[in-house]
Amino acid sequence: MKRFIMLTLFPEIVPGPLGVGVVGRAIERGRLSVEAIDIRDFTTDKHRTVDDTPYGGGGGMVMKPEPLSKAIAAAREAAPPNSPVILMSPQGEPFTQKIAEELSEAPGLIAVCGRYEGFDERIRQHHIDREISLGDYVVSGGELPAMSMFDAVARLIPEVLGNPESIQEESFQQTLLEYPQYTRPAKFEEHDVPSVLMSGNHAKIRQWRLKQSLERTLDRRPELLQKRPLTKEESKLLKEIKRERKENKTT
Secondary structure, three states: OEEEEEEEOOHHHOOHHHHOHHHHHHHHOOOEEEEEEEHHHHOOOOOOOOEEOOOOOOOOOEEOHHHHHHHHHHHHHHOOOOOOEEEEEEEEEEOOHHHHHHHHOOOEEEEEOOOOOOEOHHHHHHOOOEEEEOOOOOOOOOHHHHHHHHHHHHOOOOOOOOOHHHHHHHHHOOOOOOOOOOOOOOEEOOEEOOHHHHOOOHHHHHHHHHHHHHHHHHHHOHHHHHHOOOOHHHHHHHHHHHHHHHHHHHO
């Protein structure tokens, strides 16, 4: 069983959205556990203080190292051996599907979620294995990013998803955006499902989907194509897309 542990000032947030859907069912079946450790439980004063003013001045408060280091030690003790301690931080490496796949190989995960203006640097230097960011934006704390990370990793655990092919397809196309999806009815508000999807020709359907993925990626995330070593088929389809666009402009 995988064990995910979140260190937080708000333990009531767990399991939150992780308690429903495919991840929630995995928790019910005992494939996964998601739990919280309250950082305030490791304070020593009556006010359960977890923050203090920064040395050198400046606005905001900084999370104190003593309760955090004790909370991390308790999490390491509770988690399976070699479970990485991950600091959710805007300074961390951007989270990707590749990182999710790496973390899915770990026996467990420990996510440290901060508040206020950040952490005492000695925590970052001496108690953390990895720092991860979910993007270049600011949120109130690390809990929501940690849940997103947990969800992405949980989906890669065997038997969490009902259809294993979903994982294989996502992994194969991890640097392409997904192709358009359709379901019944075949006509909706005068708009038809593309005929190729109802043709029963699986080779043509696969090629249509690949071309659609390439086109969407070109339009919305062109930088992903630069990172992807294209196959001969993908290069041919990409040239076809650009040629068709050029022809449409001239007509």
